[in-house]
Amino acid sequence: PAKLKGHIKRWNVHASEMSKKTLNPIRAIVDGMKLTPNPEKPMIALSIGDPTVFGNLPTDDKVLQAMKDAIDSQKYNGYAPSVGYQKSREAVANFYNRPVAPVEAKDVILTSGCSQAIELAISVLCNPGDNILVPCPGFSLYKTLAVSLGINVKLYDLLPERSWEVDLQDLESLIDDKTTCLVVNNPSNPCGSVYSKEHLQNILSVASKHCIPILADEIYGDMVFPGCSFHSLATLSRDVPILSCGGLAKRWLVPGWRMGWVLVHDRGDVFGTEVREGIVKLTQRILGACTIVQGALESILNDTPQEFYHRTISFIKSNSEICYSALSTVPGLTPIMPAGAMYLMVGIDMKHFPEFQNDVQFTECLVTEQSVFCLPATPFEYPNFFRIVVTVPEDMMVEACGRIREFCAHHYRPCSQDSNEIDQ
C-alpha cells in the first residue's frame, strides 16, 4: 500500500506478478473465441480432454468399490504424510517396478494430480533464469508453470511427418548451460504419438551427452494401441536421472480425483539426497492427494481387471481409425494417425482455406456453421492444426467427421499451383 506520510492512506492492492505470469493459453484462446453454435445442429465438443464427459467411458466398478471401502474403513480420514501413505507408495512402486528400472516406496511421491507431480519436478530442478526444453506441440502446463516461476521455456520441434518424433538436432541445438530439465511427454497430448524404443534411446543419448535430467510425463503410459508398445523412459537408461510423472486421471478415467505421483529413477545417484529432499520439502507446502483416494490406491492398481484397460484402449483405437479415415479423404486436411493416448491432430492446409487466417478462425467458424468444436492447436504452440479428442461416443465421432467434411468442402479453395487437387 502506498505510504503517504501525513496523508490518509488509500487502498492500493494489486495482484502479484506471479499470478499475472500464470497464463493458461487454452483459457486465453478459447475465452477469446466467439463460440456460437448453429442452432439447427446439436453441439459436438471434440475439444475437452476429459474422457468422462459423455458417460461412455465409465471407470471400472472395482475402482468405485475401492473408494467406498476406503470410506467405510474410516482409516483414511486423518492426515497422511506429505509424500503419501507408505502403503500407497508401496502399491505404486510395485505396480511400476521393473527389473531394469526398480522402484521402491521411497522413490514414490504421491501428489494432487499429475499436475502437481509436474509442478514438483519443475520446481525442484529449476531456478529462475534456468531454462527447460518442452515439446512443440505440447501440453501447455509445462510452460504455464515454468513461466510463473521465472523459468525460461525453449520449444523443441516434433515432426508430424515422422509420427511426431523429436527433431533431435533441434533439441540438441537448444541446450545451453542454463538448461536444467528436458520434458518428454510420451504418449503425447496433443499428438497421440507413442515413441519407439529406438527413438526414446536417441532422446536419452542427447540428455546423457549434455547431462540434462528428464521430466518424463507418462500420464498416458500404457495407453497404447494393440500392436504398439509403451516403454517408460526409465527402463531404457542407466545414467540419466528421470522424474516420471503419472497418475490415475487418464488410464483409470477419474481425472477429477486428483491422484498423481512422481517416480524418482536415479540409478546413477545423480539426484542424491539433495533433490529427493527438495521434493519432500516442496510436498510440505500444501500436502498432496485426498487420503480416501490414497487409501483406495492399492486396490485400484491391483484389482482393476485387465479387461477394463483393454476396453478403453480398443475403443480409443477404433474411434481414432474412424476419425482418421474419415478426415484423410477431406481435401485440405491432414490428420495424423495416433498410436495411443486419446488425441488426434489434424493439419489444416491454410492456403486452401483463404477465408481463415489461422486455426483459431477455422475452428471458430466450424462451431458457427457445424456446431463442432475442435481445439485449435495454437495453445499447444502449433498453429494451423487442431486437436480432436477421440474418447467421444462413436456416433458423435462419425457425425462430427461428416460435418467437418461438409465444412471443408464448403470452404476449400483449390490453389492455382496445384490445380490437380480440384478433381479430388
Place this chain on the structure above:
Amino acid sequence: PAKLKGHIKRWNVHASEMSKKTLNPIRAIVDGMKLTPNPEKPMIALSIGDPTVFGNLPTDDKVLQAMKDAIDSQKYNGYAPSVGYQKSREAVANFYNRPVAPVEAKDVILTSGCSQAIELAISVLCNPGDNILVPCPGFSLYKTLAVSLGINVKLYDLLPERSWEVDLQDLESLIDDKTTCLVVNNPSNPCGSVYSKEHLQNILSVASKHCIPILADEIYGDMVFPGCSFHSLATLSRDVPILSCGGLAKRWLVPGWRMGWVLVHDRGDVFGTEVREGIVKLTQRILGACTIVQGALESILNDTPQEFYHRTISFIKSNSEICYSALSTVPGLTPIMPAGAMYLMVGIDMKHFPEFQNDVQFTECLVTEQSVFCLPATPFEYPNFFRIVVTVPEDMMVEACGRIREFCAHHYRPCSQDSNEIDQ
C-alpha cells in the same frame, strides 16, 4: 549442468533454491529431537494436530454417506473447473453467507485443503520483497510459504496474559510500505484463543488505517466453547478486503480429504477484478480439491446434524478443562485456558527447570522419562512453551497430565528469589 567446452560434461544436478527455502520448522525441530520413550510407560502423543488419530472423534455418518453417494452417482469423476464446481461453491457460499458479510458462489474458490487456500491468498497478494505480518506464536505454514516465495515475514506478538490477544501497538509498529498482507488466525493454532468482537474490530482498525488486506485463517471458525462466540472478521468490516480461508479439516474431522476454500470478502471493491482473476489464474496451476469431496460438499454442509458439532466441541472443552486444571497446580507450568480450536498452550518457567536449556530439551526429556510427547512451541516461534492437543481420549489426557506433574515435580528447582514457592 556445467558446460565444459571440449570436455566431457559431468552430472551436476542440484535442488532449486525454492525447494531449499521451503522450511517446515515442525519437521526440522521434531526430526532433530531424540524421542526415545520410557519402555515402562506406553507412549502418549499430545503433539499431533490431527483429531482423527485416536479414533475417539469420528466424523459424522452423514459425512461418510455424502461421499458414498457422490461416488455412486458417477457424476463427479471428471475434471471440475479449477475454482471448483459451481454447485459446490454455491453450497459454501450459502453456508457462510451473512447479511452483514454476503458471500455468493463467485466469491468462493475451492482448494486442496486450507493450506492451498493460504498459499493462494499469500501468492496473489505478495511479491518477493514484500512482507506479511504473522502472529507469534502462530501456525508455521504462513512463514514456510512466504519465505519459499521470497516474501519477508514480520512476527507480531500475541499476549498470553491477555488470552493471546494481539499486541496492537507491536502490530502497528511493524507495518511499512512493503506490507501487503496481515494474517489473522482466529480461533488460533497453537493458542486455542478466540477473539472478542471488540478485539477483532481493533485489529480491523489497524488494517483499515494502513490499508492492509487481511488473510483471515478461519479454519477453526465456529469451533468455540459454549458461552463464547466466533465472529468471522468479514462480518465486522465494511472496508477492509479479506480473504477468509477455511475447510473441512477441523470442524468436520476429515483433514486428509484436502478440502478447503477461500472466501473473497471485498465490499469496498478494493481487490477489483485484478486480485480475483489473479486467484483464478493461480488455481489453474494444479487444480484444486478431489471432485468426490466437492460432489459431497453440499450434503456435508447441509445435512451434518448440529448435534455432531456440539459433541465435538463439548468434548474438546471438557478435555481442555481437565488439562488446564491439572496443569495449573503444577509448580513451574502456566497453562493458558483456551476458548476454542483444539489446542492448549503451556508456559514453562525455565528458571525453575535449570536442567533444561529450552522447551525442546524439556519436552524431549518428558518423552524419555514419561513417554508423553508435547510439541515444543519453538516451531511456532514461541520458545519456552509447549502445545497440547486436546482431542485425545479423556483417559489419556488424565494419565498424561499426571505424568507431566510427576515429571515437573522431579525436575522443579525453587529459585532463591521466590523461595516461597517451595511449599506449593
